[in-house]
Amino acid sequence: MNDTGYSCQQVMRITGLTRRQLSYWRKTGLVVPQDNTRGGHARYSFADLLALKTARKLIDAGVSVQRIRRSITSLTGFLPSCNAPLTELSLVATGDVILVLHREAAFEALSGQEWIYPVAELEREAASIRGEMAPEQNDLFEQSLPARQEAVQQ
Amino acid sequence: MNDTGYSCQQVMRITGLTRRQLSYWRKTGLVVPQDNTRGGHARYSFADLLALKTARKLIDAGVSVQRIRRSITSLTGFLPSCNAPLTELSLVATGDVILVLHREAAFEALSGQEWIYPVAELEREAASIRGEMAPEQNDLFEQSLPARQEAVQQ
DNA sequence: AACGGACAAAAATAACTGTTTTTGTCCGTT
DNA sequence: AACGGACAAAAACAGTTATTTTTGTCCGTT
Numbered sequence: 001m002n003d004t005g006y007s008c009q010q011v012m013r014i015t016g017l018t019r020r021q022l023s024y025w026r027k028t029g030l031v032v033p034q035d036n037t038r039g040g041h042a043r044y045s046f047a048d049l050l051a052l053k054t055a056r057k058l059i060d061a062g063v064s065v066q067r068i069r070r071s072i073t074s075l076t077g078f079l080p081s082c083n084a085p086l087t088e089l090s091l092v093a094t095g096d097v098i099l100v101l102h103r104e105a106a107f108e109a110l111s112g113q114e115w116i117y118p119v120a121e122l123e124r125e126a127a128s129i130r131g132e133m134a135p136e137q138n139d140l141f142e143q144s145l146p147a148r149q150e151a152v153q154q
Numbered sequence: 155m156n157d158t159g160y161s162c163q164q165v166m167r168i169t170g171l172t173r174r175q176l177s178y179w180r181k182t183g184l185v186v187p188q189d190n191t192r193g194g195h196a197r198y199s200f201a202d203l204l205a206l207k208t209a210r211k212l213i214d215a216g217v218s219v220q221r222i223r224r225s226i227t228s229l230t231g232f233l234p235s236c237n238a239p240l241t242e243l244s245l246v247a248t249g250d251v252i253l254v255l256h257r258e259a260a261f262e263a264l265s266g267q268e269w270i271y272p273v274a275e276l277e278r279e280a281a282s283i284r285g286e287m288a289p290e291q292n293d294l295f296e297q298s299l300p301a302r303q304e305a306v307q308q
Numbered sequence: 309a310a311c312g313g314a315c316a317a318a319a320a321t322a323a324c325t326g327t328t329t330t331t332g333t334c335c336g337t338t
Numbered sequence: 339a340a341c342g343g344a345c346a347a348a349a350a351c352a353g354t355t356a357t358t359t360t361t362g363t364c365c366g367t368t
Binding site: 018020021024028039040064065066 | 358359360361362363368
């Protein structure tokens with residue numbers, strides 16, 4: 001119990017969220033205020049504010065609340081050291097996807113699938129083709145050629 | 155007509171795509187070889203190779219061919235100066251989304267919607283709250299307060 | 309001021325359908 | 339070696355419905 005936290009009204013003004021949303025999110029565990037007054041009224045911490053702000057921005061970007069929920073649970077699975085994804089992680093999003101930027105890599109919040117940078121690789125590869133290969137003989141790119149069968153008919 | 159391009163077999167080895175795919179993509183206009191031999195056989199240019207490689211990588215990342223098609227048409231709409239999105243743009247993708255990195259910004263290939271970086275903004279905002287605001291009075295964050303009505307009941 | 313409850317509208321999702329797209333495979337031709 | 343055609347399996351998609359989630363609104367309580 002402490003009285004230093006942010007009240008419901010303040011949070012509404014700060015985040016632009018409605019009382020209904022705060023209430024529902026509290027009840028369903030999306031963002032639960034850290035403290036309460038003696039009367040049982042919510043007091044949001046600064047970290048709570050950040051989480052709410054992030055949620056708001058994701059919503060503005062078209063992400064549904066359900067998707068945010070699922071992302072949070074999946075992220076705390078992928079990154080056990082992360083307790084509060086909404087406040088701790090670098091997120092990027094549009095309607096369909098939440099991307100997590102983490103240690104130079106990017107992966108999707110829901111599936112955990114890592115994103116590829118096709119073009120970045122391509123630039124390196126392009127150089128090698130240009131320099132080293134004549135159109136006639138080149139197997140630099142080969143994904144997994146079993147034993148160099150010539151001209152397989154697929 | 156020239157004979158310096160890459161033959162179908164070579165392209166298959168280089169890109170890991172099947173003959174069927176090359177054939178179908180040629181027929182449907184996804185990637186059409188730049189040249190032909192006198193006999194009417196395909197000769198892929200280096201740029202074609204890059205496009206094929208990129209397509210392959212997108213597919214590996216779970217993007218469907220249909221989505222690639224739609225992304226290409228939408229991108230040539232957004233960026234009229236870009237004739238061959240697959241070879242010219244920086245793309246990042248997972249199954250659901252293709253992101254285009256373009257001039258410091260990121261936007262989705264299909265919708266053109268720009269991605270937001272909630273946390274980047276948050277860091278700046280966090281500083282201002284921490285520094286300037288006591289929990290009691292703070293409307294720095296206010297989205298669009300009409301005329302400062304106190305405590306609106308929503 | 310803030311809470312909670314109850315009812316309804318809106319939004320998002322899941323589950324299903326039929327259709328289209330994409331690929332594999334086989335075959336004959338150049 | 340490469341092409342094209344034809345048939346079928348697999349994958350992706352669009353469109354629909356029913357269900358669940360989320361929000362708005364009103365009301366009474368502390």
